[in-house]
Amino acid sequence: MTRAHRLLAALNGLRSLGLEKTLRVPTLVIAGNQSSGKSSVVEAIAGVALPRAPGTCTRCPTEVRMSCDSCPHRTAIATANAIRRTLPPADSSWRCRIWLRFEHGAADQRQPETRFSTVYDRAHIAAHVTAAQAMLLNPKGAATAAATSAFMPLPSADGSTLGPSSALAALGDPSEYELRFTRNSVVLEIEGAEADLTIVDLPGIIQSHAEGPELVDLVHQMTRDAIKPENHTIVTTIAANDDPDNQAISLWARQVDPAGARQLAVLTKPDLVPAGMHDEWVQRVQLASANGPQRIHVVRNPGQDELDRDISPEAAREAEQAFFQRSPHWAPIAHRVGTPILRAALSSLLVEIIEQQLPDIQCRAREALRDVQRQLAALPPGPSAGSAPYELPVLLRRVAERLRDELQVGGEADAATYQRFELAYARLGTELGASMPAFYVNGRLFSALNRYDRYDDGGGGGGGDGSEGDSSGRNGSGPNDVDELDVAALRLEAQQAGKVPSAEQVWAAVDEPGPWLRAALAQRRLPPSFQTLDDVSQLLKSYRGPELPPFMPPHLLKKLITRFRGEWQQHAQECLEAVAGVVGAVNEGVVAAELGRYPKTAAAVRSALAAHLESVRADALERLANAVAVEHNNTSVQHLTAYNQYRKAFLAALKHAHMRMDEGSTDLLKQVPQLQGSQTAGADALLLALPSKEEDELQLMAACLAYYKVVFRRAHEVLPLTIKEALLNRLAQPDVLQRYLQEALLGQQPSAEAARELLHESEETTRRRAELADREGRLVQACRLLQQAAPALAPITALAAVPASTAEAAPTPTMELAPASTPAADTAAVLAEAPAAVPAAVQATASTAAVVG
Incomplete structure (x- = not known):
């Protein structure tokens, strides 16, 4: 196997694995106007005839993968023919497998290739491509067929020609297909070709369409999207009878590649060059070769009269050679004319690009593999049918412990939940303060x-x-x-x-x-x-008894205090509800984090936690109501020292305001001997000693204010503590909560069947794991293909554990791989082919590791 063949086979394998976008595989894209002879160039390079009947021209991308190696598998051809309903092989060294590729659009999603047919006769390619393209253009109609084989052409009675199948005929005329164009592709994989080459033929650029400008825009956008990636080399076709400076494809190519480093132009229909224009075209070819990276080739393909005579590929090449030999105009650029030279140039160019970009492709493959393995490692392990009775209690324990950590700021929990509790307690303090006298x-x-x-x-x-x-x-x-x-x-x-x-x-x-x-x-x-001095005076008059001044009825202060009881019960309940709401949100977060992949378990635990919270909340509310009732039903303080200090301070301030002292009075106060070393203490002491006709009212006010100052500080400590003890501490008991959850989910006598029913993984997690495992398997195969294509490059020496997966490998048509059922098995094969520099210890672990670096 030549190095060129090995490189192209590896990259074709990457395409078939659906990794073309992810790894940015070098690609030759041929584009041009609808009548520029583009498809004829592809036919000439590939040596096959593509559909030409009205309505069957290129309406979707056609990817042609060519390999010089002869078809290595010649066994059971008769059986294959019977199954695929193809004619006997006309050339045992030539084979073309046709695939359908459905684009998903995202770089990290697979582009699956569906096997359509295998053709052993070049003359039958057009019929098979017509049928394959019809399937892509009729997604609804094709979906009704039992299999792609229903659309394969059928041989005639004498076996000389192929005709449409009944399924294809049922789709009607090509002009009535569901789609006029599609981004999905027909892939031709040719073994025994004349060159190692892969090229993508795009639909011809159109300027108008009978069904509206939307189709014109669609074709234009398909072309611009195809030539935009930097790993795509643009092959433009220009008919010799067109103005080369007024071609849309040339303008678009210059916009994405101003330097022309990834462009190659093909001049078609040289027999139609207007008189006197030959020298200009020759000069363009010569200047392009001398002054820049862009190259221009000239080819001559059969005209319509020759096609009507069913000219063979061999005869077409002979006619091309004869044309250039008898024309004196093209002799100065003989090294740039003819399909064989173009084919060899494209193959050489593609191999050169691959060799330049292969190290980067390997790096991208390994990084993509590392990334998918990280994502797989982040997923929880898949459930095991026999472990459910043991796994469920473990999961419930984790939920209970995580709730404890969240409520008590333990383990790996941060303080966010605690801070939300503190905000609720602070709001309680604000509400209590608003009810103070x-x-x-x-x-x-x-x-x-x-x-x-x-x-x-x-x-x-x-x-x-x-x-x-x-x-x-x-x-x-x-x-x-x-x-x-x-x-x-x-x-x-x-x-x-x-x-x-x-x-x-x-x-x-x-x-x-x-x-x-x-x-x-x-x-x-x-x-x-607030209350005024008159309000307190009225209260005093209403309850004045036989007591002599300065004595007051003992219940008078209590009457004044009860005026400011406020709505403490309501404020305390609102605080409890706020804290319970935070707990409910925490419950939701913990259930989602710990049980998100088990929808049934999550729903059951979520319901059980809500019921448990409601039960504990009801008990906590009763205890909280009792704590508030203690304050409402009793008017007493134990810390009399603090109470008396507050009362004296309030009385001095009240008297100061009541007497409305002027500046002269204040100056007199400043001359009073200082008490306790404080100027303010001296003034306050004097104020306390001064008599006032509203002395009783001011005394009542000061006592009421001092009492509530003590009570507020006491309530602001006791009520949050009651909530913490009656609600949070009861909820933060892992043993109790685990038992409660197990009984709620499984009853008093748990069964293994009930546990298994609860531990059904979510469809999203299962789907995600399967997608990642499939992608991992394909990336492992990609690393192996790249290592085989360039064994002289740096060996793969860094390994990372690979979760077990059983994803079926995608077909790799141009490079036969050894059977591999798991990514780890493919990795072992990669390491076996790596240079001896790979440590023996590393190779010993190949059966459970994947290539990542």
Whole structure:
């Protein structure tokens, strides 16, 4: 086998494996106008006649693969003839196998080649190609046939000619076929040809069509798509009686290959060169050879009168030779004229390109194999029928453990779920804060919570967004300081911003909070409603008993406190629902990740987890309601020291606002001996000592604010902890959850049959695994073909484990391969043929490894 034959056989094998696009196999593409003699050039090169009857010209790509080697298989020809209904071989050294290739369009999808027929007589090629093309142009009608054999031509009674089969005749006239053109291909694989060569014949470029411009655009796009890839060499055909500078194919070729490095032109119909134009064409050929990579050849093929006489390929070549010998015009470029020279030039060109690109093709093949093996490794192993009773508990355990990790930030889980829980707890704190007491005293608004409480969303204290700074009075910097909102300053801000038209309306808004004031309070996370000094005075008058001042009824403070109970129960339930919603989403994600390939199991586990979550949520809601009820039904604090500190701070702030001290009063306070080393402590102590006619009201306000400050901090800790313990911790118990899931899926007495029924893999995963295994097998064969084609290149020394697969190898018509049932077996063969540099240890593992690097 010559090196040229070995290279072309390998690349034809890559095509038959459907890897032409993936590996960017070098290809010769012949294109030209419909009347440029393009198909005649292909006929002359291949030595066969293609369809010429009206409606049967090239309407789909025709790929011709030629091999010089004689057909090696001559056994059982009679049986083959009987099966394929072909005539006896006219030449035992020549054979043509015809395939149908259906394009899928994507580089990573297989382009399957379907065996159509085998022909042993050159004279019968046109009839078989006509039938094969008819199948491609009638996808619906052809699909009704039991097999491709139904469309094969039938020999006449005397065996001298072939006629259409009944299935082909049923399709009607070619002008009435379902499709006018198709991207699917007819492949001719010729053994015993006159050259090692592969060329693709495209439909002729048309300028108009009776059925509309859409068909013109389709043919144009097919041609442009075919010549665009850089691994395609463009063979353009130009009739000698056409203007060579006004050809669409020449323009398109220059657009994709400006340098002309992958172009070769063929001048046809030289017998039709206008008088006086011979010298110009000769000069074009000479200049093309001297000044650039583009080459021009001249061929003469039979005219219509010769075709009508059924001229043989041999006679056509003799006529061509005689034409150039008797014409003096072409003598200066004799090395560029004639079909034999063109055929040899194309073969040499293709082999040269293959040799240049073969290392890159090998690299692409190995990288593609590595990629498909990575994808196979990423898929879960296929299910085993006998392992279902053991595999199902393992899967359920993995689900239970992964849920635990997600809910408790363990294992490989990140903190995303935990952070979503924290957001729910922070929203609970905001809602609770909105129900805290607030009192309005002389233009100032006091809340039980300072900015540290209101803006503590789990990230550490305080600071907030700074929005309170311009309208706050005694805002301190410590977590126990008192914040107060200066409503007068807020009024001025609103008036300057045009939110209210007049000062009177601002005061009205203070007395009856309107939208603008509510918005300002919400922005600062302050309660939307508040009580005034008059409101507290009315309460005090309503419950005043026989107690002498400064004593008050013991239940009076409780009455004031109960006014601000708010909707804690609702807020706590909303928080629980939010956390449960996060858990539900986590359940969905875990089921999809762990059980996505088992739809039945996933659906059953998803339903069981939803039921389990609902049961636990109901119990958690009851416990949460009890925790809120404890706060509502009891008015007490245990941390009296903190309570008294808060109460005194609030009372000082309230008195400060109530007395509306002017600058002179403030100066007097600054002269008071400092208490506890703090100037503020001295002022507060003095304020506490000063009497006020609303002393009882201010005391009640301060006590209420201090109580809620303690209770808020207590509730903001206890309620989230209750949710964590009653909901999350109960759900994050792998042993309990696994038992629950097994009982939910299999019942109290699980059976192997029920487990097998659940562990049916999804059709998508099965299909994906089969596709990858098939592609892996083809790529392994491709690596082997390439190694055989160029054994002197760098050996394959890097190995990677190959998942077992049983994909059937695609046929490799031009290169017979040793039988191989698995990719690993093919790999072993590749390694056996590799140079001795491959380590012995590597070869020892060939039975379970695939070539990847």
